Amino acid sequence: MPAYHSNLMEADTKLVGNMALLPLRTQYKGPAPKETRDSDIIEEAIYHFKANVFFKNYEIKNEADRTLIYVTLYISECLKKLQKCTSKSQGEKEMYTLGITNFPIPGEPGFPLNAMYTKPSNKGEEETMRGYLQQLRQETGLRLCERVFDAQTDKPSKASLCPFLHSMCQ
Amino acid sequence: MRLFIMIQGIAIRESAGVGDQAQRRLMRGVDDLDFFIGDEAVDKPNYATKTEPPLNTPENREYLAEIMFETFNVPGLYIAVQAVLALAASWTSRAVGERTLTGIVIDSGDGVTHAIPVAEGYVIGSCIKHIPIAGRDITYFIQQLLREREIGIPPEQSLETAKAVKERYCYICPDIVKEFTKYDADPGKWIKKYRGINAISKNEFLIDVGYERFLGPEIFFHPEFANPDFMQPISDVVDEVIQNCPIDNIVLSGGSTMFRDFGRRLQRDLKRVVDARLKLSEELSGGRIKPKPIEVQVVTHHMQRYAVWFGGSMLASTPEFFHVCHTKKDYEEYGPSICRHNPVFGIMS
Numbered sequence: 001m002p003a004y005h006s007n008l009m010e011a012d013t014k015l016v017g018n019m020a021l022l023p024l025r026t027q028y029k030g031p032a033p034k035e036t037r038d039s040d041i042i043e044e045a046i047y048h049f050k051a052n053v054f055f056k057n058y059e060i061k062n063e064a065d066r067t068l069i070y071v072t073l074y075i076s077e078c079l080k081k082l083q084k085c086t087s088k089s090q091g092e093k094e095m096y097t098l099g100i101t102n103f104p105i106p107g108e109p110g111f112p113l114n115a116m117y118t119k120p121s122n123k124g125e126e127e128t129m130r131g132y133l134q135q136l137r138q139e140t141g142l143r144l145c146e147r148v149f150d151a152q153t154d155k156p157s158k159a160s161l162c163p164f165l166h167s168m169c170q
Numbered sequence: 171m172r173l174f175i176m177i178q179g180i181a182i183r184e185s186a187g188v189g190d191q192a193q194r195r196l197m198r199g200v201d202d203l204d205f206f207i208g209d210e211a212v213d214k215p216n217y218a219t220k221t222e223p224p225l226n227t228p229e230n231r232e233y234l235a236e237i238m239f240e241t242f243n244v245p246g247l248y249i250a251v252q253a254v255l256a257l258a259a260s261w262t263s264r265a266v267g268e269r270t271l272t273g274i275v276i277d278s279g280d281g282v283t284h285a286i287p288v289a290e291g292y293v294i295g296s297c298i299k300h301i302p303i304a305g306r307d308i309t310y311f312i313q314q315l316l317r318e319r320e321i322g323i324p325p326e327q328s329l330e331t332a333k334a335v336k337e338r339y340c341y342i343c344p345d346i347v348k349e350f351t352k353y354d355a356d357p358g359k360w361i362k363k364y365r366g367i368n369a370i371s372k373n374e375f376l377i378d379v380g381y382e383r384f385l386g387p388e389i390f391f392h393p394e395f396a397n398p399d400f401m402q403p404i405s406d407v408v409d410e411v412i413q414n415c416p417i418d419n420i421v422l423s424g425g426s427t428m429f430r431d432f433g434r435r436l437q438r439d440l441k442r443v444v445d446a447r448l449k450l451s452e453e454l455s456g457g458r459i460k461p462k463p464i465e466v467q468v469v470t471h472h473m474q475r476y477a478v479w480f481g482g483s484m485l486a487s488t489p490e491f492f493h494v495c496h497t498k499k500d501y502e503e504y505g506p507s508i509c510r511h512n513p514v515f516g517i518m519s
Contacts, residue, residue, distance in 0.1 A: 047347065047351070048347055050346075050347075050350045050381070051346045051347045051350060054392070054394075054395045055392070055394060055395075
């Protein structure tokens with residue numbers, strides 16, 4: 001039985017590598033088009049995250065799924081960092097740093113899922129990919145901070161953090 | 171006094187006075203049988219019903235007959251197949267006219283789950299399917315989840331705490347993602363507290379019971395959560411059995427089917443698989459063949475937990491029982507081979 005897939009794939013969505021360049025609702029600058037609907041890929045990833053971590057196998061149905069997987073893996077990285085934060089402002093700072101630090105893109109040795117993602121074919125595509133991934137990372141970090149931190153105690157809520165120490169392997 | 175005993179030693183009538191201790195022992199041989207039945211049965215021998223798993227060998231039945239007639243001196247013995255008794259137990263939730271010994275029995279206990287098709291009281295052995303997910307796996311999974319999150323549980327009690335949580339708070343949800351959001355939106359309503367007592371220090375410890383409530387039993391429908399080798403959900407396995415033996419009546423039995431809404435979820439998932447297949451066949455035929463929609467029915471009833479015992483108890487209370495039992499007299503005259511065959515009865519009632 002498959003895990004949860006992305007519903008946002010459309011016929012005219014542009015691709016970067018073999019990931020879908022889906023629109024985002026974000027203030028950060030980058031190659032992503034502006035999203036007009038309520039829900040974007042990051043919202044979807046966060047909504048399905050808790051369920052998706054339990055699935056050991058994930059079937060990729062379309063390119064939007066690849067974007068979804070990338071965001072999901074990034075969310076688990078963020079949560080590991082957020083566990084150690086003691087307040088929302090500290091959390092936001094950590095997320096910002098994590099978002100812009102040098103990260104590997106598909107094709108580079110550090111990228112975890114090189115088997116599923118194709119390398120960008122030229123310099124221009126590489127730039128687009130790096131820009132898009134950076135946008136994804138920054139926006140995801142920001143939204144996570146909203147969700148994870150308890151409004152009253154200003155500490156990360158127990159329920160959000162602990163189940164995600166599983167690693168999602170493929 | 172009638173004594174009805176199950177080979178797996180799980181359900182024993184209270185009047186026998188054997189308590190919790192008996193429930194944990196596995197039946198391995200004559201000595202165990204002695205423990206369960208005790209002196210009472212030997213002094214006042216009564217007709218006995220024994221149960222056996224499907225695909226049991228005739229030699230086992232002979233051995234059993236020997237023990238019962240020689241050691242325990244029962245005047246009569248009937249050996250019944252557990253799945254058939256489970257079907258009989260489902261008659262409590264049906265009208266008199268609908269009582270049948272045909273159906274697919276989904277028997278889920280602590281160790282393993284089986285889907286067993288039965289037609290007119292006879293088990294169709296070649297179509298039995300096993301699922302390696304059962305009560306114990308759910309308990310381990312819950313134990314894992316609790317261990318990661320809760321710090322108050324004493325380590326040696328973590329398994330029994332997980333078991334208590336499973337039996338008290340778990341249920342089956344229609345969709346895990348929606349449940350997660352429900353829990354996040356209103357934790358006060360959904361997250362329960364469990365109070366346990368540390369066996370050594372006698373202090374109380376309090377833990378939160380959250381997502382485990384619906385994630386535990388969910389492994390029936392997503393086995394990959396708990397078992398990396400097995401990935402077929404229970405609805406797919408049951409669907410396979412139905413394909414091999416077209417029986418539309420599904421009956422649940424065993425402790426691990428007691429989760430709230432288990433029957434409903436199974437029915438819904440099965441219906442989806444069946445409908446998808448019918449739709450596909452309609453498409454492939456270009457709309458020419460319009461298959462008749464198939465009615466999927468899962469039967470649940472009050473005695474599900476001890477369905478096999480209850481079925482045995484019901485059938486043994488009918489007058490027909492005494493006609494089909496093998497008597498000691500026959501045993502002495504013809505030998506244990508008479509017990510190889512136990513006729514099916516009760517269809518007329």
